[in-house]
Amino acid sequence: MNVYLNGKQKKSLERLSAKTGAPVAELIRRAIDAYLVSRKKELKMKKRAAIYCRVSTADQHPETQLYDLREMAKQRGYDIVHEYSDTISGAKPKRPGLDQLMADARRHRFDVVLVAAFDRVARSVRHFLEVLDELNHLGIEFVSFRENIDTGGPLGRAVVVIVGAIAELERNLIIERVKAGMRRAKLEGRQIGRAPMKIDREQVICDRRSGMSLRQVAEKHHISRASVCRLMKEAGATAHLVNAA
Numbered sequence: 001m002n003v004y005l006n007g008k009q010k011k012s013l014e015r016l017s018a019k020t021g022a023p024v025a026e027l028i029r030r031a032i033d034a035y036l037v038s039r040k041k042e043l044k045m046k047k048r049a050a051i052y053c054r055v056s057t058a059d060q061h062p063e064t065q066l067y068d069l070r071e072m073a074k075q076r077g078y079d080i081v082h083e084y085s086d087t088i089s090g091a092k093p094k095r096p097g098l099d100q101l102m103a104d105a106r107r108h109r110f111d112v113v114l115v116a117a118f119d120r121v122a123r124s125v126r127h128f129l130e131v132l133d134e135l136n137h138l139g140i141e142f143v144s145f146r147e148n149i150d151t152g153g154p155l156g157r158a159v160v161v162i163v164g165a166i167a168e169l170e171r172n173l174i175i176e177r178v179k180a181g182m183r184r185a186k187l188e189g190r191q192i193g194r195a196p197m198k199i200d201r202e203q204v205i206c207d208r209r210s211g212m213s214l215r216q217v218a219e220k221h222h223i224s225r226a227s228v229c230r231l232m233k234e235a236g237a238t239a240h241l242v243n244a245a
Contacts, residue, residue: 047141049078050110052101054086054120062087065116068145073114081110102131105138117146118167125168129161197223204228205235 051073053065062085073080082104086097098121104110113135115121122128132151135142142151150156182192199221207217214225221228 047078047111048081048109049073049112049114050101050104051080051083051114052085052098052120053116054088054095054097056089058087065120068116069114072143072145078112102134105135105140108138110140112141112143114143115145118144125165199223201231204231208232
């Protein structure tokens, strides 16, 4: 390997060679070896990180999560190798971004996963623990920004289980509150959901049997063609029961 030195460097090496009695070439070789060893240690210590972020709707922006996670990776000296994202409800276990992250984890393409919060991964304890168990089995750490939890140690693992259970409890409480509100609304006589459409069923059936097409009947009564078909099937079933009786 050719090494290029300026005049000042050459003089310094010559003085050092005169003091130590070692040839200049030997001093250069030692310096290169020391540099390579230190560089190898530095690269070995730098972990490869994968970022995962999720938003529930398209109106939300993942950039806020990404900014915090990138800063955390920079502070910890992680090398970000890939960023995964999803725009989907956290209650659904199958998500393209998360599925791709787990597939790459099985290929050992990173050493640590960074998320903004536990509920960005899942609100189901079972699914959450399945993800953590697989990452732990693969030797990949899990770090949460909001909870400041790192599963690199046993304490972090214990806290992850506890907080995951609390997240699922919170979700179940929200569901119960919504159901209670719907029950109260029904008791008060209020309409839940979309009001039923007022359709002249007999006229729809009559128009259809008169020879009008599905599209014409649907446009006349401002309903879908599927609704026309459903009404015709119901009319046919009713007529069959009457004839059988």
